[in-house]
Amino acid sequence: MSIHIPSEEAAQVPPGTLELLILRCVADVSMHGWAISRSIKDRTQGTLLVEEGSLYPALHRLLRLRQLSAAWGTSENNRKARFYRITSRGQARLVRDTALWARVTAAVAKALDVSPNPSPLPGVT
């Protein structure tokens, strides 16, 4: 099942959502940008990364906030790539924001009177 969300609406997702997903992707294993974008696309069915390039400003923001660290290495296809790893600060944010996210989505779902696993809506293919 894939959900089509127009790019204008994708831009309206809550701030910090992409950063949280990045932290989740690299929580267990270090990844390069392309692999992170693939992982996020798979996890969100392409909802958030309308353009793959939008991942990189978020990665660099997380580097600036010292929630990620980066090192150049070689990808599985033997190409030069920059690998990202979560730091203790990033780990702390991931735990905190995941709990917050769960509380907020549950509260909003309750307020909107929808179940967390809704039935297919128009536009869902």
Place this chain on the structure above:
Amino acid sequence: MSRRTEQEIREELEAHLRESEARLQQQGMDAESARKEALRRFGDPDQWARKCADEAPEIRRKNRSVDVALALGFAIAGWFLADVATMVSKAGLVPLDLIVLLHLAVGVPLCIAGGIQAVRTRYRTSRVLYALSGTLAWWFALVFGTWAYFDVWQAMPDAPEEAFADGAALTGVIFAGWLPGVFLMGGTILVTWLVRRLRARGARAVTSS
């Protein structure tokens, strides 16, 4: 340092595009189509490189320093140029009626420039600095202009009684003179913001078509 960071960002984005191309070629696409498709999925690399560079701490520091220097420049230029306009006025080179206008010819462009920069900058503190320094440049112009106007008027051989009512006028512009500057600054910020928004919308429409 910032050049190295920019170079690294470019390399990283290029690495992503090469990886995408390789995967698409593995799926049977030819090299040219793969490159085009990779670019389509990625978006404009220049735009993303700029946004990444904005996040780099050393580039942010550099941009902020430029903003602080430029904002201070507006205020200092306002003071200096208003002073020059006062000297020109006192030298008798400007008719009495045009003295305040001459000073405002200095303050208004600086105030407008401050407003435009306040919208263009990416940092909140810089926005406040630009808005303050632009308004201050206007205020200097008005205070210096009023002061010079009364000075020149009083120096005239047949100066009337009103020419010596400079105390009240100066007090007025010192305390309330910044108000028109705030309106000019606010108007400039609003117009600049609207123009940028319309331009961005136009650019998006062109991209999506």
